[in-house]
Amino acid sequence: MKMPIYFDCHATTPVDPRVMEAMLPYFTQNFGNPASTSHSHGWQAEAAITKARAQVAALIGAREKEIIFTSGATESNNIALFGAIGKVNGHVPHLITTQVEHSCVLSISKELKERGVDVTFLPVNKFGQVEIETLLNSIKPQTALISIIFANNEIGTINPIKEIVKVAKEKNKNLLVHVDAAQAVGKLPIDVNDLNIDMLSLSAHKIYGPKGVGALFIRSKEPRVKLDPVVFGSGQERGIRPGTLNVPGIVGLGKAAEICQNDMAEEVKRIKRLRDKLENGIKSQLENVTVNGHPTERLVMNLNVSFDNATPDFLLDNCSAIAVSSGSACSSANMAPSHVLAAIGLTEELARCTLRFGVGRMTTESDVDTAITTVVNAVKKCRQVRFGGKHDSAN
Structure with missing residues (x-):
């Protein structure tokens, strides 16, 4: 079976061969439990964990002891939000988040609201960014936590995190700020202290x-x-995330972080060039095309594009040569249109006729050429079926 060309790097990425090479020994000969402190098998595993912790910390400018290993960003988000604000003991804490968060943070926030927490879901502008004035007007004396996405998983828009934190803490010095950076880490320079x-x-x-x-x-x-x-x-991970540590996985995360830190500058340039080629190739051959997200403050890997006068199922069926998404992978089972696209003002019809491309480390020039041809032909065919050939060319 021939697999489609992969353009869904927001959903997941292939394991880098260098990462796999680093992980493999910890499945076999180096199989110890880092909690086993009485012999060399445990010491060896603990040393690997320590190294990985340093690698992850270096990528985001943190101290090693500030890194807690989890099963992924979903668990990290749960620990952060429930841990910071989960109890309502006589007073009602206030949580601020946005309407365009990953479904994980939205689900947690709704659960907290059910438990009695005061929750504000901030609207965003047409690019998907939080407006500073809107945020400031929402902060209360009892605001305990702001949880905000760094870069959106659907439209790639990057929030002005530094400015958001600055003005928020000037208004309420006691609040905490949590950032879901699942899409931003490794693609943007991040220094948690800055x-x-x-x-x-x-x-x-x-x-x-x-x-x-x-x-x-x-x-x-x-x-x-x-x-x-x-x-x-x-009591593992300082009691914040107890349980036997996933040593091979953590070693892999550490190696992936190290590679990102070393290669990010050049990789970003290459991926942006490919993304721009993809975007321009589609727009130059089709009319009534909308690129969603911020025109400049957007992840270089991201292209979220809507096609007017198209049909959702027909469009995806005719793009089978490429693996793309019509929304977030974590909410693909939900047939409702994207909450992110709705929040930035797209109609339901246009939101349904949207493709999300995630260009990645393994993407080639040839892959982009194939994607352009596939999408252009699919949209033209779709419009021809609907309108007898009208609306199918940018010329």
Whole structure:
């Protein structure tokens, strides 16, 4: 079976061969449990964990002790939000998030609201960014936490995190800021101290590492962030995320982080060139095309494009040569149109006729050429069926 060309790197990425090479020994000869402190098998595993912790910390400018390993950004988000604000003891804490968060954060926020937390879901502008004035008007004396996505998983829009944190903490010095950076880590230079964020979530499989492993940055001073435990066990990861550590996965995350840190500058240039070629190739041959997201403050890998006068099922059926998404992978089972596209003002019809491309490390020039031809032909065919050949050319 011939597999389609992969353009869905927002959903997941292939494991880099260098990452796999680093992981393999920890499935076989180096199989020890890092909690086994009485013999060399455990010491060897603990050394690997320590190295990986340093590699992840270096990628985001954190201290090693501020990195907690988890099963991925979803678990990290749960630990951060429930740990920071999950209890309502006599007073009602206030949480601020946005309407365009990943479905994970939206689900957590809705659950917290059910438990009695005061939750504000901020609207965004037409590009998918939080407006500073809107945020400021939402902050209250009892605001305990702001949780905001760094770069959107559907439209790639990057939020002005540094400015958001600055103005928010000027208005309420006691609030904490959590950032879901699953899409941003490894694609953007991130320094948690320069940004002054308190918590940050990330996943290995978004940066060419293995699935099922991630991390949570928790600031250790100025301020020292204290979280209530969400999971209980034997005390691993300072009791914040107890359970036997996934040594091969963590080694893979560490190696993936190291590669991103070393190669990011050149990789970003190459991927942007390919993304721009893809975007221009589609737009030059089709009319009534809308590129969603911010025109410049957007992940270089991202192209989220809507086609007017198309039919959703027909469009996807005729793009079978390429693996693309019509929305977030985590909500693909939900047939409702994207909540992100709705929040930036797209009609339901246009939102349904949208493709999300994620250009990646393994994408080639030939892949992009194939994608352009496939999409252009699919849209033209779709419009010809609907309108007898009208609306099918940019000429």
